[in-house]
Amino acid sequence: MKFLEIARKDLLAEFRTKQMLNSMVIFALLVIVIFSFAFGNEATIFVPNLNKKIVDLLAPGMLWISFTFAGMLGLSRSFAGEKEEGCLEGLKLCPAERSEIYNGKVLSNAVLMFLMEMATLPIFIVLFSYEIKNILGLIVVVFLGTFGFIFVGTLLSALTVNTRTREILLPVILFPVLIPVILSAVSATGIMLSNGNFSDVAGELQILVVYDLIFFVVAQMVFEYTIED
Amino acid sequence: MQTNAMLNMLKKIIYAITAVLILISVYLVLFIAPIPIDPGAAAGDPGNFKIFYFHLPIAISAYLSFFIVFISSILYLRSKKQKWDMLSLSAAEVGVVFAFLTLVSGSIWGRSAWNAYWVSWDVRLNTSLILFLIYLSYLMIRQAVEEPEKRARLSAVFGIIGFISVPISFLSVRFYSKMHPCVVPPCPSGGGGGIGGEVLYYLLVNFLAYFLLAASLMMLRMDNENLKEKANELKRKNNL
Numbered sequence: 001m002k003f004l005e006i007a008r009k010d011l012l013a014e015f016r017t018k019q020m021l022n023s024m025v026i027f028a029l030l031v032i033v034i035f036s037f038a039f040g041n042e043a044t045i046f047v048p049n050l051n052k053k054i055v056d057l058l059a060p061g062m063l064w065i066s067f068t069f070a071g072m073l074g075l076s077r078s079f080a081g082e083k084e085e086g087c088l089e090g091l092k093l094c095p096a097e098r099s100e101i102y103n104g105k106v107l108s109n110a111v112l113m114f115l116m117e118m119a120t121l122p123i124f125i126v127l128f129s130y131e132i133k134n135i136l137g138l139i140v141v142v143f144l145g146t147f148g149f150i151f152v153g154t155l156l157s158a159l160t161v162n163t164r165t166r167e168i169l170l171p172v173i174l175f176p177v178l179i180p181v182i183l184s185a186v187s188a189t190g191i192m193l194s195n196g197n198f199s200d201v202a203g204e205l206q207i208l209v210v211y212d213l214i215f216f217v218v219a220q221m222v223f224e225y226t227i228e229d
Numbered sequence: 230m231q232t233n234a235m236l237n238m239l240k241k242i243i244y245a246i247t248a249v250l251i252l253i254s255v256y257l258v259l260f261i262a263p264i265p266i267d268p269g270a271a272a273g274d275p276g277n278f279k280i281f282y283f284h285l286p287i288a289i290s291a292y293l294s295f296f297i298v299f300i301s302s303i304l305y306l307r308s309k310k311q312k313w314d315m316l317s318l319s320a321a322e323v324g325v326v327f328a329f330l331t332l333v334s335g336s337i338w339g340r341s342a343w344n345a346y347w348v349s350w351d352v353r354l355n356t357s358l359i360l361f362l363i364y365l366s367y368l369m370i371r372q373a374v375e376e377p378e379k380r381a382r383l384s385a386v387f388g389i390i391g392f393i394s395v396p397i398s399f400l401s402v403r404f405y406s407k408m409h410p411c412v413v414p415p416c417p418s419g420g421g422g423g424i425g426g427e428v429l430y431y432l433l434v435n436f437l438a439y440f441l442l443a444a445s446l447m448m449l450r451m452d453n454e455n456l457k458e459k460a461n462e463l464k465r466k467n468n469l
Binding site: 152155156159160162163164165169172173175176177179180183207210211214215218222225226228229 | 306355359362363365366367369370373374375379382383385386387389390391393394397398400
């Protein structure tokens with residue numbers, strides 16, 4: 001259970017300054033605001049043969065673009081902070097398995113992501129006068145999708161922190177690997193937003209769960225290689 | 230020394246066979262082989278469907294190369310032997326080129342068969358694109374790290390993750406409509422086994438030719454990497 005301590009340390013340091021969280025939330029809001037400028041006028045148009053408004057078609061994509069882009073900011077700093085002042089060396093000296101460091105980082109990153117998402121959703125609803133039909137379903141989908149994002153993202157963040165161009169490299173290598181999560185999450189979110197049930201998104205949920213499980217297990221095995229010297 | 234010379238000889242023989250086979254296969258496809266799949270009501274010239282003879286073997290060679298990256302990445306992390314890292318690098322580079330050729334030949338064929346270069350929600354098209362992108366980023370990781378040991382270690386980790394995400398991508402895009410035909414059995418949705426008789430023989434020649442081409446390119450790339458090592462060592466020795 002040492003990972004709880006590591007997560008606590010990260011969150012404590014974060015909430016002292018709230019630097020990361022503030023920039024993540026503000027960035028996500030900016031993305032939503034830009035979308036509302038770009039699509040605002042057309043969003044309320046009703047498309048008869050789909051029986052949907054245009055905003056219904058765009059909403060899942062807009063939400064996940066803002067979530068993933070803002071989450072990327074947090075991920076790229078997640079290990080960069082440890083690199084300064086040799087903190088990573090200190091962490092490695094902890095009498096704990098290397099995978100505990102990973103699990104702790106996953107937890108602290110996930111908390112930050114969820115806080116950012118909780119701030120973004122209301123703003124989205126306000127800016128687009130949107131009504132979410134199945135809120136519980138949406139929470140489940142966002143939860144699974146966020147964990148998929150965090151499991152891979154934390155591992156690749158540890159990987160890129162050792163490279164020369166870390167901030168630039170992380171999104172480039174992370175997004176191709178994330179495609180299954182983003183595809184399934186966007187598709188499931190769309191169905192949940194327009195009053196779908198869990199049975200309508202069974203396939204997508206399966207993919208999300210399988211992806212989460214596989215990458216969680218693989219990350220436990222390979223994480224130690226990303227931070228060893 | 231004896232075995233080394235024999236190995237070099239063997240490599241040269243393989244290169245020669247590859248060159249001859251590629252020429253033969255191009256000749257066979259362009260002048261002798263029949264049109265492999267019934268074009269139906271396709272928009273373009275039915276002769277365009279012959280690109281299938283290149284398209285399928287190149288695609289399968291790309292998959293095989295990426296599988297080699299996966300295996301040699303695992304072996305590298307276990308043994309930390311440099312040769313496995315070299316093999317991953319060579320296989321990834323060859324695989325990226327082959328994956329790109331798959332996309333290009335598929336797009337050309339798609340323009341003729343579906344009247345569109347790209348069908349954005351098709352299963353196979355997207356998985357091929359994801360595959361290409363993942364291994365492009367693999368090569369970017371290699372570029373971004375200077376120290377050889379660290380580069381080998383980090384890229385091996387990504388080689389494993391990248392390969393795992395491919396079958397999941399394949400599953401995830403299955404939910405969307407399909408346009409790409411399924412020709413290599415098993416085909417759960419039917420339509421498989423469109424190949425038989427004469428076409429199969431021509432296809433097998435092409436398979437052999439492109440597998441050998443991929444293998445030869447990998448061997449050349451590894452020799453290249455070995456020579457680079459030697460040159461660096463000489464430089465170090467002479468303080469250059």
